[in-house]
Amino acid sequence: MYNFWENIWKFPKFIISVFIGFFLTAAYPFFQLSKKKKISYFIPLILFLLIGFLSNILRLMLGYS
Known part of the structure; x- marks a missing residue:
């Protein structure tokens, strides 16, 4: 046991x-x-857009305007 x-x-x-x-x-x-210099500038932008997109979807799904 x-x-x-x-x-x-x-x-x-x-x-x-x-x-x-x-x-x-x-x-x-x-x-x-992120080790590549040219691409490393776009990663925060992509993350910011992804978080904004997901938060917008959740707001619409939960009824918060």
């Missing part, structure tokens, strides 16, 4: 590490692009 509770205790740590690994793997190409 001790092994069962030990495994249950380790599960949240496992889930957190999986999510962190997924986001780091997904963001790796952007880190590589």
Whole structure:
């Protein structure tokens, strides 16, 4: 029974590490692009537009005008 509770205790740590690994793997190409000088100026612009676009969609979906 001790092994069962030990495994249950380790599960949240496992889930957190999986999510962190997924986001780091997904963001790796952007880190590589940020090393190039010409493209590094557009990354904050793209992120700003993406956040604005998503916030606009959420406002419209939730009924906030």
